[in-house]
Amino acid sequence: MREFPEAIRIKLGIYVEIFIEWLREDFSGFFDAIKSGILWFLMNVQDILLFIPWWLIIVGVVLLATKVRNVKSGVFYGFLIFLIGAFGLWEMMILTLAVVLTSVVISLLVGIPIGIVMAYSDRLEVIIKPLLDAMQTMPSFVYLIPAIMFFDLGTVPAVFATTIYSVPPVIRLTNLAIRRVPKEVLEAAKSFGSSPMQTLVKVELPQAMPTIMAGINQTTMMAMAMVVISSMIGAKGLGINVLTAINRIDIAMGFEAGVSIVILAIIIDRITQSAADKFKYPE
Amino acid sequence: MSIKLKAKNITKIFGKKPKKIIKKLDEGLSKDEILKETNHTVGVNNVSLEVKEGETFVIMGLSGSGKSTLIRCFNLLHEPTKGELYVDGENIVKYDKKKLREFRQKKMAMVFQHFGLFNHRSVLENVEYGLEIKKIDKNKRQDIAKETIKTVGLKGWENQMLHQLSGGMQQRVGLARALANDPDILLMDEPFSALDPLIRREMQLELIDLQAKLKKTIIFITHDVNEAFKLGDRVAVMKDGEVVQVGTPDDILSKPATKYIEDFVQDIDRSKVFQAKHIMNKPRDVAFIKNGLKVAVKEMKADGRSSIFVVDGNRIVKGIVTIDEAIEGIKENKTIKEVIDNDFNKANPEDYIQDLIYKAVKSKYPIAVTNEEGKLIGTILRSTVLSALA
Numbered sequence: 001m002r003e004f005p006e007a008i009r010i011k012l013g014i015y016v017e018i019f020i021e022w023l024r025e026d027f028s029g030f031f032d033a034i035k036s037g038i039l040w041f042l043m044n045v046q047d048i049l050l051f052i053p054w055w056l057i058i059v060g061v062v063l064l065a066t067k068v069r070n071v072k073s074g075v076f077y078g079f080l081i082f083l084i085g086a087f088g089l090w091e092m093m094i095l096t097l098a099v100v101l102t103s104v105v106i107s108l109l110v111g112i113p114i115g116i117v118m119a120y121s122d123r124l125e126v127i128i129k130p131l132l133d134a135m136q137t138m139p140s141f142v143y144l145i146p147a148i149m150f151f152d153l154g155t156v157p158a159v160f161a162t163t164i165y166s167v168p169p170v171i172r173l174t175n176l177a178i179r180r181v182p183k184e185v186l187e188a189a190k191s192f193g194s195s196p197m198q199t200l201v202k203v204e205l206p207q208a209m210p211t212i213m214a215g216i217n218q219t220t221m222m223a224m225a226m227v228v229i230s231s232m233i234g235a236k237g238l239g240i241n242v243l244t245a246i247n248r249i250d251i252a253m254g255f256e257a258g259v260s261i262v263i264l265a266i267i268i269d270r271i272t273q274s275a276a277d278k279f280k281y282p283e
Numbered sequence: 284m285s286i287k288l289k290a291k292n293i294t295k296i297f298g299k300k301p302k303k304i305i306k307k308l309d310e311g312l313s314k315d316e317i318l319k320e321t322n323h324t325v326g327v328n329n330v331s332l333e334v335k336e337g338e339t340f341v342i343m344g345l346s347g348s349g350k351s352t353l354i355r356c357f358n359l360l361h362e363p364t365k366g367e368l369y370v371d372g373e374n375i376v377k378y379d380k381k382k383l384r385e386f387r388q389k390k391m392a393m394v395f396q397h398f399g400l401f402n403h404r405s406v407l408e409n410v411e412y413g414l415e416i417k418k419i420d421k422n423k424r425q426d427i428a429k430e431t432i433k434t435v436g437l438k439g440w441e442n443q444m445l446h447q448l449s450g451g452m453q454q455r456v457g458l459a460r461a462l463a464n465d466p467d468i469l470l471m472d473e474p475f476s477a478l479d480p481l482i483r484r485e486m487q488l489e490l491i492d493l494q495a496k497l498k499k500t501i502i503f504i505t506h507d508v509n510e511a512f513k514l515g516d517r518v519a520v521m522k523d524g525e526v527v528q529v530g531t532p533d534d535i536l537s538k539p540a541t542k543y544i545e546d547f548v549q550d551i552d553r554s555k556v557f558q559a560k561h562i563m564n565k566p567r568d569v570a571f572i573k574n575g576l577k578v579a580v581k582e583m584k585a586d587g588r589s590s591i592f593v594v595d596g597n598r599i600v601k602g603i604v605t606i607d608e609a610i611e612g613i614k615e616n617k618t619i620k621e622v623i624d625n626d627f628n629k630a631n632p633e634d635y636i637q638d639l640i641y642k643a644v645k646s647k648y649p650i651a652v653t654n655e656e657g658k659l660i661g662t663i664l665r666s667t668v669l670s671a672l673a
Contacts, residue, residue, distance in 0.1 A: 187360050188399035192413040192464065193387035202415070206403040281402045281446070 020149055031150050038102065038156050046098035054090055058082055061267065068274035077270070080263045087256040089238060093264060096227055096237030099155060100268075103162035103223045108216065111167045115174025115212075116200070125175065132168040140165050140226060144233050158235030166222035173215030177208030213276030220272055224265045238264075286369075287336040287500045288357065288468060293366035294330075295352050298323030301364045314523050326352035326361070328524035334468075339494060339501040341515030343508065349524035350504045351396075354472050357502065358391045359383060370468070388417050392461035396473040398453050400445055400460070406432065407441040409456050413464035431463040432456075434493070451482035458490075462497070471503045475510065487513055488633055508548060512536070520544050559639060560632035562668070563652045563661030569594050572601060576619050580609045592651055592659055593623050599657045603627045603648050629653050632660060636668060643668040 024031070049057075058078045066074035084093050118125050143164050147157035181204050189203040205212075231239025238257050245254030296304045296317075304323045314325045327349045334340045344350045355361040357368065359375065367374050375386055392413065393399075400409055407428055414424035432441055435455040445453060454474055461469055475483045487510060494501060505511050511518050512532040519529045520543075528540035539545040568586045570579035570593045583591050583606050590605045602623030604612075612622040628642040628650045642650055643665040650668070652661035 182397075182399070184395045184397050184399035185401060187355075188393065188395060188401075188460075189412075190360060191358055191387060191391070191393040191470075192416050193384040193389075194416050195384060198416055202412075203401060207401070209403070281444070 020146065024149060035151050035156050038106070038159050041105070042098055042102045042155060042159060045101050046095065049094045049098055050091070054085055061271075065267075065271055065274075068271055068278060073270065077267045080267060084260045084263060087260060089241065089257060089260050092236075092238045092241060092257070093260060096235075096239065096261070096264065099159055099162065099230065099235050099237060100220070100223045100227065103159050103166055103226075104216075104220050106159070106163045107167040107170055107219050107223070110163070111170035111215075111219065112174050112212065115171045115215075116178060118171065118175040119178035128171070132172055135164065136168050140229050141232075144229070148233055153234040155235050157233050158230035161233070162223050162226040162230050162235075165226050166219045169218035169222060170212070170215040173218070174208065174212050177211030177215075178204050180211070181207045210276065210279040210281065213272075213279045217269065217272040217276050220268055221265065224261070224268060227261055285336050286333050287371065288334040288502070289369040290330055290332050290357070291367040291369070292329050292331055293327055293353070293356055293363045293368065294325075295327040295349075295356055295361055296323050296325050296364045305365050325349075325524050327356060327363070329366075330521075330524075330526050332519055332526060332529055334500060334502060335517075336500055337498045338516040339503060339514055341503045341505060341511040341518045342521060343505055343511040343515075343518055344521030345506055348521040350506075350521050351472055352524075353521070354393075354470050354502060354504050357468075357470060358387055358393060360393075388413070388464070390466055391468045391470060392464045392466040393470040393472065394454070394457045394461050394474045396476055398457045398477075400453060400456055402445045405442050405444055406437065406448070406456050409445070410459045410463050412460060417464075428459075428463050431459045434462065435459045436489070449482075450478050451486060454478060454486065466499070468500045468502065471501060473504050473506065476506070483510075490514065520547065557636050558632065559630045559634045559636070559650075559652050559663060560661065562636065563632070563663045564667075566592065566659050566662050569598070569659060570604065570619070571596070572619055574619075576604075576609050576613050576617070576622070579604055579619065580606065580613065583609070590648055592627075592649075592662065593619060594659055597656075598659050600629070600651050600653055600659045603651075624648075627651060630663070639663065639668050 052060075058081050061081050062074040062078035064074075065077045081093075084090065114128070118128050140161075143161040144157070147161040147164075151157035151160055185203065185207065186199070189199045194202065227235070227237065228239040228242050231237065231243055238261050241257035242254055242261070244250070245257060294305065294308065295301075296308075298304065298321065301323060304317060304321055304325075307317055307321070308325065308328065312320075314328065317323055317325055330353060342350045342353060352361055356363045359368075359378075363376060366376070368376050370386070370390060375383070378386060401412065404412070407425065410428040410432055411424050414427060419427075429441060432438060435458050437452060437455050437459065440448065440452070445456065448456065454477075457474065475486050478486060491514065503511075503514055505514075512535075515532060517529060517531055518535055520527045520535065520540075522543055528535060528544055530538075535544060536548055539548060568582050568588060568591055570582055570591045572593055572595050579591055579593070583589070588606075590603055592603050593601045595601055601620075602625045604619070604623050608622045608624070612619070626646070627648040628646045630639055630642065630650050630652050632652055632654065639650060643663075646665070649665065650663040651659055652663060654660050
């Protein structure tokens, strides 16, 4: 009696598979529409980034970092980006950036409204919160499975998987930020006869902005963390180089690509974080 | 004066099913019993009152007495569980959402205990807010906002962010934001409680001055008896969600309705509530320098007084003469300037009696009440100061 009885078997996996099959077949039009939408956006981002001369991008990074931090950081980040180019990985970096940017934009477009709705309804919060917990604790590889099922291989499922993985922080923090707007401030807005929309746009969102910005920073970092994993299902960019290097046990290639990803992550983190800090209102 | 706001049987119960609890209240269960039995909190219990146009109506009570809940019922931030609320004769509880918004935009504005300001906006943008909601165009609303900022004494601070302002100044912004809307009724929920005592006193006086000019209907909440009696034309005392007594400060001081109010007002320090202007006499009897000593003596004799203040043509006080010195002076053929005494005490009309006690005790003359320019606007006899304390 030490072993679990064989007679007891719940075949949950089968039902999930049937469900996914059903979705795939009956909603193929829906998924095709999403696919072409994501692809269109991604391609545009990619084309624009590739169209800009490399030195202009470096200048842009220097100026941006100077504005949100200081000249020293600006010059340093510019040098780091230059280093990626010097590794011969410039185009790969741009492709990675395009996937990350697209995922982040979709995450924000989906996440901020969900966060707002969640803040308004206690019932929805109770439902969505455990979902977000599950999404964040789930190993990120798992997202690759439905992504492939719905969108086959390629960049689009990579964006899809990255979006699902990176959307929870912005939903969570938008919800939290709007709930934390002081009661008196809300009462003040109402007492002047603001409509619900005016209250949201003129008071709640601006008050919540610093925290939402922190959420955007976290979402971006989560998206960066998916770079290597999502390249397993066909995302182009630096992740591919890391994967190839692992397969071939090519230390040199792996190191350069790895360092480039770290550099990109650091720069994006510092710049978005400093931008978020600018939104903070001193007490 | 006409009735501006009339509350009729306002009851507010917090909890899951407040409507069902009303019955229990009618059956005579107490607030505590209802809380224990049903887990519902009775915030306001069957309050009826009337606020007259242009008066400052103070609602006073300790924390938990339901005063903040009541004031939030007045602009329906809390919807009353039961009862009617008439403003200018219309029952606002019946308003739909759109009408309620219009009502809030036009007739009422609120000032909050912790200011309730928008810290993502500058001083000017805060004050503009109500006008922005009314969709008044930008230039016009900025003009109005700037004018209002001037009224509350914050000129020059328009473009600062809030964290650069002290607590007192922030509450001025709160007041300006409410006034910019030009509401008929100003709701003030313990507006000065979060300020330190010195600033609080200053703000109280400024509110009195402002009210003299604006003549709004003010409903003011406070837990401070001294503040209530200083500001209020009429005062309502609340306890456990009910109004226990409504009356002028004098009424409540002289005829407290219950033992509770008696205890409550015992703490009050009359010398901190009454000001020089409340107890001074109008200066019927003054001597003008140009008229000379003989006229001064005549005035004193006519009034049966032993001294008289001497003023110049602009009614600026120059000194005081006693009847003895005046008669002596006439004998020796002195002018009025040679016999007047400068050793008298002056007071401002806003000085509190507590500040006059020392002056009254130290000097042998009455106290001269003068305005900023030094004009004599009243006199206070020493005995009046001391009897006002009783």
